Amino acid sequence: MTAYRTVVVGTDGSESSYAAVDRAAQVAAAAQAKLVVACAYYPADQDTVNKAQDVLRDEAYQVVGSAPADETLHTARERAAAQGATDVDSVAVEGEPVATLLRVVKKYSADLLVVGNRGLNTLAGRILGSVPSEAARKAGIDVLIVHTT
Template identity: 65%
Template sequence: MTAYQTVLVGTDGSESSFTAVASAARLAAACKAELVVVCAYSPMRDTELAVAQDQLGREAYQVVGSAPAEDTLRTAADRARAHGVAAVRSVAVQDEPVAALVRTARECAADLVVVGNRGLRSLAGRILGSVPSEIARKAGLDVLIVHTT
């Protein structure tokens, strides 16, 4: 088995997703692999964004437009570099998270996708499907689900 050459990790700006970024960064650094950090987003008008953030409260990090996605990616890339990754690429994708991660993994020829376990054990995740379980089912390549919660 050869070492991973391209590791892809998803982030939504939450602290648990940054834990996944740190795990992916440590692995990428150990393999001397490129790290691709992906943030999916859906643009919203300011009024829609304000209503969504008000209703979501602590979960409001999930509602982003492209500017917050860029901020999230900058933070994630900085954290990855702190773990010794030499090559970090950031990608903002306008799509829902699973489709964005699977498509970007194919486009950049990733060897491994890293995601956090958030939502994996929730009731909604069991009924509707969670990002980690859907990635594992649809990616068609190695998936590492790291404990982040």
């Protein structure tokens, strides 16, 4: 079996997504592969972000503009380095999570996609779909779903 050459992982700034970054970094380090950390976002003005955070409370990490995506990626790169990954790229991409991850996988010719399992076993995830299940169905490459919740 050939070792992975390029590993893509998504993060949204939540602790569970950072756990997926940690695991992806471990896999990339072991395979001496490039790690690409992706963060999907929709640009928003500060007023919109503040209003959404008031409503969402604990789920507010999902409301990001370009600056918070940069902060999320910085934290993810630091965590990846702590796990031994040495060749790390990061990219903030406007759009919804699954489509964004698939674009990054294609752009970097990745051979492994790593996602966390958040939403996989929820009722909403079963009815509406979840990032891990949709990514696994559509990726066309190996997908590692990390137990993060």
